[in-house]
Amino acid sequence: MLPSFFDLTLADLTDVLVARGLNKFSAGQIYDWVYKKHVRDPAEWTNVSKETRAWLAESYDFRLPKIVWQGLSVDGTRKFLVGFTDGNTVETVAIPARDRLTLCVSSQVGCAIGCTFCYTATQGLKRHLKPGEVVGQFLAAQEWLTKNVGEDARLTNIVYMGQGEPLHNYENIKKATQIYLEPKGMGLGQRRITLSTSGLVPAIEKLIEFPPVNIAISLHAAHNDVRTELMPINKVYDLERLFKAIKTIPLKAHRRITYEYLLIDGLNDGIADVEGLASLLPKGESKVNLIPFNEFPGSKYKRPSEKTVFWFMQQMESRGITCTVRTTKGTDILAACGQLKSAYEDGRLNLWDDRSQTRPTNASTSPQVPAPQ
Ligand code: SF4
Secondary structure, three states, X not given: OOOEHHHOOHHHHHHHHHHOOOOOOHHHHHHHHHHHOOOOOHHXXXXXXXXXXXXXXXXXXXXXXXXXXXXXXXXXXXXXXXEOOOOOEEEEEEEEEOOEEEEEOOOEEEOOOOOOOOOHHHHOEEEEOOHHHHHHHHHHHHHHHXXXXXXXXXXXXXXXXXXXXXXXXXXXXXXXXXXXXXOOOOOOOHXXXXXXXXXXXXXXXXXXXXXXXXXXXXXXXXXXXXXXXXOHXXXXXXXXXXXXXXXXXXXXXXXXXXXXXXXXXXOOOOXXXXXXXXXXXXXXXXXXXXXXXXXXXXXXXXXXXXXXXHHHHHHHHOOOOEEEEOOOOOHHXXXXXXXXXXXXXXOOOOOOOOOOOOOOOOOOOOOOOOOXX
């Protein structure tokens, strides 16, 4: 099985060309063909030498992941089921807003973090996604949208809020982000990408080495006992450790930290939670996204009333914390926050039967949650 071309950052591509004795300046031209002109067949790259084209064509796989299913919500949110060469699938969701079309991408097949409110958690972690599989979700979804909706359906923003904990897959997500940002390729702006984390402290402390994108921290509770109930990661990295790590994030470069707070009826939506949250967050520079809980099959939590959500928001704002209520999108197709789960998990799809490629063995090495430090 050939390695995917989409795993290569521009620097990686330059290195492999140099190692092969080929012209390193072709790397930028190749990125331009693949990511700007969307021409993935090396035979068509007219300004790249024949030798380089031939070598890349026989050394790398230029295929994108496959869209195996898609569904459209009544509110315009579109969920894609994306399939990889080993038969695993993840979900990726395109969410329209007035001036943008955001793709919520997955970073792992399943997730090891085990948040008790999350549908993805019920499938456990199968494996990390490679950079090309993360970038491929965007490219495959964009290709589908262009073909089936039209040229105007352009994805503009990315949030790493699909399946998985992105910082548990730090190196691959860092590479994928570099590929998204590369001006000679996709050229997405730093402000258009948001990295979300459940609070993996050792990786948060390494964000200084990460491209300067927006950061979202999933808080969901202001007290350790409630947060541990919702997010077992809090047993290892509690609120004190988390906020100590948050202080190490280079704010100037990252510009903005958003705190995600899932509102659950009767669990974290009372006055003690308002007061706890207000005392945790630095005034003036914190923004809280309130997310009324989205119920899913078998979920044990309930969504609070609209009155409670509004009251919570007002209480926070009266304490100097900027607050927004995230409009819930895509609930009718289970595409909303915390509702994503890979389909076909008991019987992998054989996606590659129609191609003359040898089906690969599963590259999974059963990654472990990083040990506490
Ligand atoms: S909410 Fe995110 S981090 Fe928590 S289990 Fe679900 S996918 Fe993993």
